[in-house]
Amino acid sequence: MRYLAVLFWSIVLIQMVNFVLNSLQGGGTLNLIxxxxxxxxxxxxxxxxxxxxxxxxxxxxxxx
Structure with a gap:
């Protein structure tokens, strides 16, 4: 169960970092994969x- 929590939070936090870095580069297509x-x-x-x-x-x- 704790590994599922690690997976959940790593997905959430890395997607947030992806969004912020994409926004800093001027937007564009957001890569989700x-x-x-x-x-x-x-x-x-x-x-x-x-x-x-x-x-x-x-x-x-x-x-x-």
Missing amino acids: TPLIVAVIFTIFVILFDLAIKPTTKHPDKQQ
């Missing part, structure tokens, strides 16, 4: 980063 691809790539990066920093082994001296 490229920011979606960037948002998916960013979400995959976040997932891989999350998997990389999780501890994989439990210490035998700690009781849970």
Whole structure:
């Protein structure tokens, strides 16, 4: 569920950045596909980063 939230917010924020940068360049046709691809790539990066920093082994001296 948290990865869906990351995907949602990355799509929203990258689309906003796309709109602002397009407006600064004088308008024109708004590209919607490229920011979606960037948002998916960013979400995959976040997932891989999350998997990389999780501890994989439990210490035998700690009781849970």
